[in-house]
Amino acid sequence: MPLAPAITDLDQLKERPALARLLAWDPGAVEAAKFDRDEFTIVLKRPAIREACAILRDDRELQFNFLSDVTGVDWYPNEPRFEVVYHLLSIPRRERLRLKVRLAGDDPSLESITSVWPSANFFEREIYDLFGVRFSGHPNLRRIMMPEDWEGHPLRKDYPVEGYR
């Protein structure tokens, strides 16, 4: 089963309901989109994330009512350095969608989506703990895995895998 090449052209993808809905809401909010290995990804601009999540959750057609996962990726030394990745699931429609926000290395912060899905609470704390990305509006943004007085953020690529700090 050879891999089909990824589709990254916005014009080809804009018929897809989730992207069409977001473009109808605010064409400036969408940075890029990708369809690869049967998974659909929409890259959003940083200020749009919370409202975009609320729209996708509340839309009668889309019904992305469940937040599966939130995580981060560090692309050090490239810029924009961080990616925060959201995986949404529509329980009634059995469909997944991936949202992404890219963040610069010198200011890794964005709006929290805990007001849309309370389940984002632990996931965002984990990203804050392990990547150092700050979420504004989070009710309890503290370290969750590492001790409170830990220095550094272990999942960053410039943090060593072995050794003693």
Next chain:
Amino acid sequence: MPQMFTPTPTLEATGPRTMTLNMGPQHPSTHGVLRLLLEIDGETIVRVMPDIGFLHTGIEKTCEAKFYQQTVPLTDRIDYLCPLTNNLCYVLAVERLLGLEIPPRAQWLRVMLNELTRINSHLVWLGTHAIDIGAMSVFLYCFREREDILRIFEMVSGQRMMTSYFRIGGLALEPPLGMFDAVKRFVTRFPSRVDEYENLLTENPIWLKRTKGVAYLASEDAVALGATGPTLRASGIDIDLRRDMPYTGYEKLKFKVPVSNDGDVFARYIVRVQELRESNEIVRQTLEGVPEGPIKADAPKIVLPDREKMKTQMEALIYHFKIVTEGFPVPAGEVYQAVESPRGEMGYYVVSDGSPKPYRVHVRAPSFANLQTLHTMCEGRLIADVVAAIGSIDIVLGEVDR
């Protein structure tokens, strides 16, 4: 001079009537090392704050420094009650990144072992959950059957718990002679054993008092708080990834998905016990349906050659050497693969940059998500109900902390 005392999270009492209580991390009912900070008014719970991270071993970071095939044993350690489900989820993610086709025999065996793992995990859950609530003997019954399953795992992989039996591209080895007979013996005997557990618990008045109406979770709360698996299904949301988004051949099998609308501890118990029977039914179907054929994909640059070929053929030896020393490159891209683990939606998000080492492996652990429902379940209940609630979400701390 390193600091000797680490400041730990604390909980301040919010009212004049309340006090705070520390539960764990070393507490017999917390299934590992979970620390709970409770704010209580008399014996009534006002707030529950979980404090986790005691088992954090940095598995996600370690994965980034290993070859793709070296990561498989690490996934065993994430959730030590269902190692094969973790193996399965990870190898499926990498196989999708590679675009690799898996032969049917390997797929059927994967389903069979995955369902045995589910039974194994549910048995440990049932035994420990019952002990937490005070029913001592169920534990001994459950571990009797668990022993049979662990023997089967030992037959196929040489290990009772950390199996690493599913490999990228197929299985590690052809299952030994006698394995199918052992599974068949187990499958025919098991339904009567579930009857035994149910005889001890389902109509037991003490069990009913401790579980009926306790730790209620409404369906809208369950979705908003990210509950998954049996916890979600016991709150009336009918989703099971095996049936609704099938993977590795589940679409060929017939099984029911137990759902309950009660949303309490008893509902979660009933859902899981029915799942035990359904899983047994799936194993029986795979026993009848498993075809003959290869157990590894035809991809010599990715799958290690058979020992025999490696010793006799130059080409196979070269491939073996290259895979072991250099790994194999995986085309750049990203994949989120989710499977239905015994505890709910387990997801592996694997990012590749085209090199032989994963750029990022993230594990979406179902226990981690389920833990967030604890406050909603316990608010306004008694301290003893916290113990029942923890047991009912079937928490595995290795998976929460990773």
